[in-house]
Structure formats: C-alpha cells, structure tokens
Amino acid sequence: MRRHFSDSRLAQGPERALLVGVCLAEQEPEQSESSMEELRQLARTAGAEVGAVVLQRRPRPHAATFIGKGKIEQIAQELHLTESDIVIFDNDLTPTWQRNLEQALGCKVVDRTELILDIFAQHAKTRDGKLQVELAQLRYRLPRLTGRGTLMSRLGGGIGTRGPGETQLEIDRRRITERIGKLKRILQKVRSHRSSQRKRRSRSAIPTLAIVGYTNAGKSTLLNLLAGAGVPVENQLFATLDTTTRRAEGADGEPVLLTDTVGFIRNLPEDLLVAFRATLEEVTEADALVHVVDASSPACVEQVQAVLEVLRQLGAGEKPTLTVLNKADLLGAEERNRLRTLKRDYAPAVELSALLGLGRAELLEALAALVSGSQVRFTLRLPYERGPVLALLHEQGRILERRYEEGGILLQVEAPRSVFEKVSKALREQEPAARVEAERFV
Structure with missing residues (x-):
C-alpha cells in the first residue's frame, strides 16, 4: 500500500x-x-x-x-x-x-x-x-x-x-565530493584557530575542565551556576552545539577554565564525531572532565555508559573525571537508592541541583580536588637542543627547579597531566631511552 x-x-x-x-x-x-x-x-x-x-x-x-x-x-x-x-x-x-x-x-x-x-x-x-x-x-x-x-x-x-x-544534494557526486573536501579544509583552519586559542589560555597555567555529558543533562545550567556564563538553557535535546569557555573558582579560590561542550547520545553518529572534531578537541585537550549526569532519568545508567563509550572513541576515556549527579532535587526515595549506587560506581561523584544551586559547596570542593589531582610534579633531563620543549614547559607549567649539567638541564616541573603526557611522548619519540619520571600527583 x-x-x-x-x-x-x-x-x-x-x-x-x-x-x-x-x-x-x-x-x-x-x-x-x-x-x-x-x-x-x-x-x-x-x-x-x-x-x-x-x-x-x-x-x-x-x-x-x-x-x-x-x-x-x-x-x-x-x-x-x-x-x-x-x-x-x-x-x-x-x-x-x-x-x-x-x-x-x-x-x-x-x-x-x-x-x-x-x-x-x-x-x-x-x-x-x-x-x-x-x-x-x-x-x-x-x-x-x-x-x-x-x-x-x-x-x-x-x-x-x-x-x-x-x-x-541531487547534483553529481563529483561536486559533492569537492564540497566535502572544501569543508574539511575550512574546518582544518578552524581547528588551527581553536588550537591557538587553547595555547593562549594554557600560558596562564590555569587548568581547563571540559563539561561533558548526555544531551539535556544540565551542562549549560552547571556552567551558568559556576561561572555566571549566561548561556541560554532550553529543555530540549542538543540545545548546545557550540563551545563556551568561562573562568570560575574552586573552593580553594584557585581559578579554573570551564568549557561547555555538545551533548552526547547513544549511538552518536560517526559522521558527527568526524565532522565535529574541531569542537570535540576541547574535550581531548582538557586537563580533566566534569561528567554531568541526569540522575532523575530512568535510563541514567545507560546514558552514563553511552558517554563513556564516546569518550573512549575520542581517546579521552582515561582523563581524570568528576561525576556530577544533577537534578537531585527531582529524586524520590527509590531514585535516591539508585543515586547511592551511582556515587559508588562512578566515584569521585557529587550530587547537585544545578538549577537550584543545591550542593554547590560540595561541588566546588570536588572541583578543587579534581584540579589538584590533574596536576603532576615530575623530573626530566632535557637535552640543550630541545628548546621547544622547554618553551612549552614555561608556557603551560611551572619550573620549580633547574640544574645545568653536561649534556642537558635537569628540571623539576609542575604542570597539568596533559602537558606531562605530551612532553613524555615527544621525548620518547625522539629518544627512546629518555625518561620523564612523575614524582607525584599534587
């Protein structure tokens, strides 16, 4: 029919x-x-x-x-x-x-x-x-x-x-393929521009946290609560597609940069992951993640797993993460039992109502702990010819001690974990025997 x-x-x-x-x-x-x-x-x-x-x-x-x-x-x-x-x-x-x-x-x-x-x-x-x-x-x-x-x-x-x-879309494949190629070139310039913005932010040595989560979990509301960002909030799926970065402070008064990102969903289309690479790099380049969960949703466990799967696909699955169980004000007795299980399974975790501000003090303390946990104190011996690496450490970390020796400089550095990993990878690619030793996470 x-x-x-x-x-x-x-x-x-x-x-x-x-x-x-x-x-x-x-x-x-x-x-x-x-x-x-x-x-x-x-x-x-x-x-x-x-x-x-x-x-x-x-x-x-x-x-x-x-x-x-x-x-x-x-x-x-x-x-x-x-x-x-x-x-x-x-x-x-x-x-x-x-x-x-x-x-x-x-x-x-x-x-x-x-x-x-x-x-x-x-x-x-x-x-x-x-x-x-x-x-x-x-x-x-x-x-x-x-x-x-x-x-x-x-x-x-x-x-x-x-x-x-x-x-x-009804024109011939050749012209569409050419348009795809042109878009890729334009978006590569967008990626380069955003990378330059991140480098400028990193020179301040302020840790960057990316706010991630399932669509409509309350990520923008959280950014507004912590940073007074004034980001429009709508009760609909995928209301936020563009990133917004704002400065906020943890319970210890130390500044952090919070970046709101596009929401995830189950079976997020691969074409979107590829096309939104410039936007999603805010997640992969962040020092740590704030994972916002709609704790009032009956499907919240499946939603958490969907977000974790996308993070793994992006290569950000191992980043330090704080789980924020949002919309706690909407929970009844049965849902609160589920909340306790979530806090145990996805620790560190805090409960919050971003809309009402309930739990804000506990969240600020948890953010301070997350930021301190994302900082690494490490030592390395840097050959004199590796000036670009030394410049990176100056820009994005703090050099606590240096000693000039034959063949190189012995450095003690405190920097975000992402910088530690970047320096380690760069040195080992050039010199397989090179060692960058993490003393402790501070």
Missing part, C-alpha cells in the same frame, strides 16, 4: 511521524523501549508530532527492507489511520533499506542518524557549527543520493531535508 501526500498537506503544519523500532536478537526489550522513548523526544525536538509507535522483535534484519512484508503493510495502514507524513526508524538503515522502504511506503523514511543530523542543522547558530553540520550531512547523504531525489522533491521539506538542501 503506497501513499502520496500533496505539498498542501505538508504545508498545513508540523510533520506527523510514525516511529518504528526493531529490537534485534542481541537487544533487551527494556533497552528498546527506553530507546523508543528517546526517539519520541528526538522527533519532537525536530519539530514533528508523533502519530503512532510500532515496535517489532526480529532475530535479524530483512535483507531488502530491514523489516518484513507484513510489518510494511501494518506501517502502511498506520500511516493512513494517523495521517502521518514520515516514518522514523530508531535504527540505522543502509541506503538500500531506506530506498526500498520509501518506494514501498510512498513517503519519506528517516533513520536515527538522519534525524539527529536534522536536529543539529536546526540548532547550529554559528558559522563553525553550520559548517560542521553540513560536512556531517553531506558525508551521510552522499551514498544515499541514487533514487531518492524524485521522491524527496515530491514530498516537500521537513525532517531529513534541512541543512545544505535536497536540490544541492
């Missing part, structure tokens, strides 16, 4: 979406239900109304259409009954599955990755953010050009068509 909608139907108001989730053999039913609830939030954030939800268990995907013929017929009936315009899958679809489903159903079919990219396209406000989103969308859509252009043109705009625009 195929359905077609006129442009006038689409122009009447927001798209009405039929949500489809497929629970494969390796997935637990509870996880699928939780993921479908998150898909509801994503669809609403993208501007769609949810007409119906269909969930199916399958041992494996259908080779041609991901779901079977019977389920396609059921979805077609639901489309008619709910007057839905678009089908959104909670799974990632191959280009073949997506194309075959659109032909069978006669409407747009969007997978989870395309939905998230669409939300990013709506929320990107700065030039850098828009460039990064465009790169991610072009990388995603390039293998999906064949066979979708006519259908997309007939069905009008909406989810999956924002960003660079469908007309642009």
Whole structure:
C-alpha cells in the first residue's frame, strides 16, 4: 500500500511521524523501549508530532527492507489511520533499506542518524557549527543520493531535508565530493584557530575542565551556576552545539577554565564525531572532565555508559573525571537508592541541583580536588637542543627547579597531566631511552 501526500498537506503544519523500532536478537526489550522513548523526544525536538509507535522483535534484519512484508503493510495502514507524513526508524538503515522502504511506503523514511543530523542543522547558530553540520550531512547523504531525489522533491521539506538542501544534494557526486573536501579544509583552519586559542589560555597555567555529558543533562545550567556564563538553557535535546569557555573558582579560590561542550547520545553518529572534531578537541585537550549526569532519568545508567563509550572513541576515556549527579532535587526515595549506587560506581561523584544551586559547596570542593589531582610534579633531563620543549614547559607549567649539567638541564616541573603526557611522548619519540619520571600527583 503506497501513499502520496500533496505539498498542501505538508504545508498545513508540523510533520506527523510514525516511529518504528526493531529490537534485534542481541537487544533487551527494556533497552528498546527506553530507546523508543528517546526517539519520541528526538522527533519532537525536530519539530514533528508523533502519530503512532510500532515496535517489532526480529532475530535479524530483512535483507531488502530491514523489516518484513507484513510489518510494511501494518506501517502502511498506520500511516493512513494517523495521517502521518514520515516514518522514523530508531535504527540505522543502509541506503538500500531506506530506498526500498520509501518506494514501498510512498513517503519519506528517516533513520536515527538522519534525524539527529536534522536536529543539529536546526540548532547550529554559528558559522563553525553550520559548517560542521553540513560536512556531517553531506558525508551521510552522499551514498544515499541514487533514487531518492524524485521522491524527496515530491514530498516537500521537513525532517531529513534541512541543512545544505535536497536540490544541492541531487547534483553529481563529483561536486559533492569537492564540497566535502572544501569543508574539511575550512574546518582544518578552524581547528588551527581553536588550537591557538587553547595555547593562549594554557600560558596562564590555569587548568581547563571540559563539561561533558548526555544531551539535556544540565551542562549549560552547571556552567551558568559556576561561572555566571549566561548561556541560554532550553529543555530540549542538543540545545548546545557550540563551545563556551568561562573562568570560575574552586573552593580553594584557585581559578579554573570551564568549557561547555555538545551533548552526547547513544549511538552518536560517526559522521558527527568526524565532522565535529574541531569542537570535540576541547574535550581531548582538557586537563580533566566534569561528567554531568541526569540522575532523575530512568535510563541514567545507560546514558552514563553511552558517554563513556564516546569518550573512549575520542581517546579521552582515561582523563581524570568528576561525576556530577544533577537534578537531585527531582529524586524520590527509590531514585535516591539508585543515586547511592551511582556515587559508588562512578566515584569521585557529587550530587547537585544545578538549577537550584543545591550542593554547590560540595561541588566546588570536588572541583578543587579534581584540579589538584590533574596536576603532576615530575623530573626530566632535557637535552640543550630541545628548546621547544622547554618553551612549552614555561608556557603551560611551572619550573620549580633547574640544574645545568653536561649534556642537558635537569628540571623539576609542575604542570597539568596533559602537558606531562605530551612532553613524555615527544621525548620518547625522539629518544627512546629518555625518561620523564612523575614524582607525584599534587
């Protein structure tokens, strides 16, 4: 059963979406239900109304259409009954599955990755953010050009068509590939510019903490609480796409730099990780991390694991981390038992209501401890010809003692752990026998 909608139907108001989730053999039913609830939030954030939800268990995907013929017929009936315009899958679809489903159903079919990219396209406000989103969308859509252009043109705009625009995406692959190459070159300049900004900040020897966490966990609210940043806060997914860095003070009065970052989500699209490399380097280059968790969410454990997985993908999984269990004011008795388990499993951890400021004093003390734990006191023997390394230590650390000897300088240095690791790597690459010894973390 195929359905077609006129442009006038689409122009009447927001798209009405039929949500489809497929629970494969390796997935637990509870996880699928939780993921479908998150898909509801994503669809609403993208501007769609949810007409119906269909969930199916399958041992494996259908080779041609991901779901079977019977389920396609059921979805077609639901489309008619709910007057839905678009089908959104909670799974990632191959280009073949997506194309075959659109032909069978006669409407747009969007997978989870395309939905998230669409939300990013709506929320990107700065030039850098828009460039990064465009790169991610072009990388995603390039293998999906064949066979979708006519259908997309007939069905009008909406989810999956924002960003660079469908007309642009129907041009030949060569020109799209050239555009991707140009975006990469532009974003490389963005990365270089941001790297220079980080170097200027590092000369002050003030530790930098990156605020990370699941989307809508309260990261921007936390930055506002600690630094009076005035960052807009909205109760929606992916409200923050651009980084903001502000100065704050711990309980000991020592300054720190806090950087708010883009939120993570389960199965964060790989194209976004690649495209947002310039933004996510704020995480990989930070001295330590502040991991904000929505402790009121029934899926908070799964959300924590999703964030930790993204951090591992970025190479930041081993950084010193403070877990902030946010929205503690919303917890009932049962949730408080879960909170105690979270504090034990993800220590060091503090509970907080960033919105109300409850727990702020404990948070400041924990931040001071985190910062001190991210500083390393170490000794090294530096050959005289390694002037650039000495300049780096001057810029980003404190040289406590130096002694000039034959063949080099013996230094005792206090610096962020990231600087210690950078110097160690640089020296060992040039001189495998070189030794940089950490005396203690201070």
